[in-house]
Amino acid sequence: MTDHPARPAHPHRRPTRRRRRTLFAVLAGLLLLGVIAGTGLALDRSGPAPRADRADTTALPFDLPAARVLRAGPHLVFAHYFPPYPLSLDNQPAAHDYYARNYLTPQGEQGRHAAYGGLLRDRPLPVPRSPGDWQLADLEKEVRTARDAGLDGFTVDLLSLTGPNRQRVDLLLRAAHRVDPGFRIALMPDMTSLHTDPRTLADALARLAASPAAHRLADGRLVVSPFKAEAQDPAWWSQVTARLRDHGIRTALVPVFLDFRANAERFAPISYAFSSWGNRSYTRQGDVPGDVRLAHALGKKWMQAVSVQDARPNQGVYDEAGNTATLRSTWNHAIGDGADWVQLTTWNDYSEGSQFAPSLHNGHTYLDISSYYLTRFKTGAWPRIVRDTVYVTSRVQFTDTRNAPLQPRLMRPRPGTAVPRDQVEVLTFLTAPATVLAQVGTVPHTYRAPVGVHARYLELSPGLTKAVVRRGDTTVTEVTTRYPARRTVTVQDLQYYGVSSRR
Structure with a gap:
């Protein structure tokens, strides 16, 4: 069973999550082997799946520094881990597991x-x-994948x-400690779904903090980083930290806001650091320098x-990410504007x-590209490119669908996002x-x-895209996309898909 949270749409911010229980129904005599052919939803049978997660020194266009080098400085990089979507929900073959039967098909x-x-x-x-x-083994696999990409930990x-x-969450803490005692799990109470009192929280x-993998500062303070912290006022959070002191736990509060500017000054007296959930459009990053300056000024x-x-x-909305433009823009802001930590939003939502x-449709593409910028963020120097690499990203259908x-209910662009576009991006290193x-x-x-x-x-056209570097x-080096772009679809899929010539 999973308690998957429903999320009503909101035009500008991450929506409220409400706990939802899902049914692991056994569909007797019916296993869905190809979910929706031609939309990118089906498991691809035309070739091998992307490489499974393992450290591969030749998979990146540069040499990733050793973990001891990346961890030597003060800059930390976390990824937001979302528990409803682990590697497997039922330990069944991918062609007919819970994802295939219930999440990737309209009939699920x-x-x-x-x-x-x-x-x-x-x-x-x-x-x-x-x-x-198997659940612990799968979480250990995810920890290794994140660690091998240079990440310091997860915000769970x-x-x-x-x-x-x-x-x-308990299993993730165990997995992190077993795989790498230096890999940190920062506790992130989600205040859109936790409706409780300070003492209970x-x-x-405190129970989770008993794990040696729970993230603490060098001085021993437990990092607590509530999502949508402004759902409760500072006095409420002060009660939480006071109760934690009763347990002998000192706290470093790192609130993540949906509206940072409206809450920064009133939360400053009780906070160690600040964060904002941000947005997902490359044209809407202009407030980042001011946010960083305000946090540092406080x-x-x-x-x-x-x-x-x-x-x-399920919310009928999407952002125009501009292929990898949002990824590169948000990383460049973290680097250029003086961020202290980074949160990848998200690891697996x-x-x-x-x-x-790493996903079925993207392989390691976005994680690999991110490792390049992560190295600059953590070491202060851009890594030298030593292996020619090309990444191709594109949608598998057109935005005018x-x-x-x-x-029946199609997605629309989120108000304020970049103008939707139909382009292939060829990103060369x-x-x-x-x-x-x-x-x-x-x-x-x-x-x-x-x-x-x-x-x-390049302008998107129906069919596959191939890029050859000579x-x-x-x-x-060369690469060909695994899923063709089509004008006729059965369901709407406006994510960008990615491939790497080194995977």
């Missing part, structure tokens, strides 16, 4: 997701069935104080939100389409200038790409 969970064409459009990278304590979303999601946090550290994209079928974690037979030959569907493109990081945008007569 007895049709409750039919109005928006199914709850999810992507899923965690499938893993084989595991013997023994505490959606409830009982039930499966709460149990996964503090007592629950004597607080700043945790910057770094994001990929956001598309929510597939219902928002915001995942960094008006007819999706299996989805090159050791020297080279010629790029790209074919988008049947349309060829040729251009010269410079040394370093370079993004080129120097003289030698092909140095």
Whole structure:
């Protein structure tokens, strides 16, 4: 059983999460083997799935420094872990597991997701069935994946104080300590779904704080980082920290706000650091420098939100991420504006389409790109590109889609987001200038790409996209997308898909 939270739409911010229990119904005699053919929802059978998570020194365009080097400085990078979507929900083969049967199809969970064409459009990278304590083994795998990408830890979303999601938090703490005692789990009470009193919350946090993996500062203070902290006033949070003191626990409060500017000064006396959940459009990052300056002026550290994209079928809304423009912009703000910490939003919230974690449709693309910027953020120097690499991102359908037979309620752009666009991005990391030959569907493109990081945008056309990087007569790297763009669809899917030439 999972208690998946429903999320009503909100035009500007992350919505309220309400606890929802899901049914693991056994569909006798019917296993859904290809969820929705032609939309990007089905498991691809045309070739091998993206590489499973494991440390691969040749998978990145640069050499990632050792963990001891990345952890030597004061800058920390967390990813927001969302417990409803672990690698597996039932330890079944991916073709007919709970994701395939109930989340990736409009008919799933007895049709409750039919109005928006199914709850999810992507899923965690499938893993084989595991013997023994498979849930712990899967969480250990996720910790290793994050650790090997350079992350310091997870901020774990505490959606409830009982039930499966709460149990996964316990398991995540165990997994982190078993895999890497230096990997940190910051406790993030979710105040959109936790409706409790200060004493009850503090007592629950104290129990979690008993784990050696719970994130503490060097002086021993427990980091508590409530999501939508402004749902309760500072006096309420002071009661939480006072009760934690009764347990012998000193606290460093790091509130994450939906409206930072309106709450910064009144929360300053009780806070160690500040953060904002941010937004998912590359054209709406202009407030970040002022937010960082305000936090520092109040004597607080700043945790910057770094994001990929956001598309929510169940809420009927999506942001225009501009391929990897939002990812690169939010990282560049964290680096250039002086953030102290970073929170990747999110590691695995597939219902928002915001995942960094390796997924069926993206492989390691967004996590790999993020590791490049993470290295600069943590070390102060851009890593040297030593392996030519090309990443291609594009949608698998066009933004002007008006007819999706299996989805009565379509998504619309979030008010204020960038203008929706239909483009392929070819993002090259090159050791020297080279010629790029790209074919988008049947349309060829040729251009010269410079040394370093370079993004080129091409008009989306139906079909697959292939990008080949050549120097003289030698092909140095190439990649082809795994899912074709189509004009005729059955459900709407406006996430960007990603591929890497080194995966």
